[in-house]
Amino acid sequence: MPQHDAVSPDAALARYERQYHELKAALATLGYFCKGTVLSRTLRCGRATCPCSHDRDRRHGPYFEWTYKSAGKTVHHRLSVQEAKVYQEGSAQYRKLKSLLRRMENLSRRALARKARTR
Ligand SMILES: [Zn+2]
Secondary structure, three states: OOOOOOOOHHHHHHHHHHHHHHHHHHHHOOOOOOOOEEEEEEEOOOOOOOHHHOOHHHOEEEEEEEEEEEOOEEEEEEEOHHHHHHHHHHHHHHHHHHHHHHHHHHHHHHHHHHHHHHO
16 A cells, blocks of 8 residues: 555654653643733822822832633732732743643644544
8 A cells, every 4th residue: 555644654653752742741840820810000099299190100000910710700819029920920830831731732633633544
């Protein structure tokens, strides 16, 4: 039977296996994670005599807020500067997790299709 693929099925599977192993290794380095985003904002206090009323650079803050969805509702949490750093890192780890899962799923789909064809 002629070989249509440039690489043999086993070579392709070996490559998928290698890539999958790398993704699993990256997953193992994941830190604590949390859904949502941490936003910083500056506010006007509302007093007409305060410089914040006309100068953007002199608004109060920054204030940090962690926003995430829970049971279909958006939840807002006010954070201190110190807390904001922690949750920013957690949210970055969550994005990393999602990206790794997406790549693992894509790779799995190709690998499974390959296996299904060759067995
Ligand atoms: Zn003010």
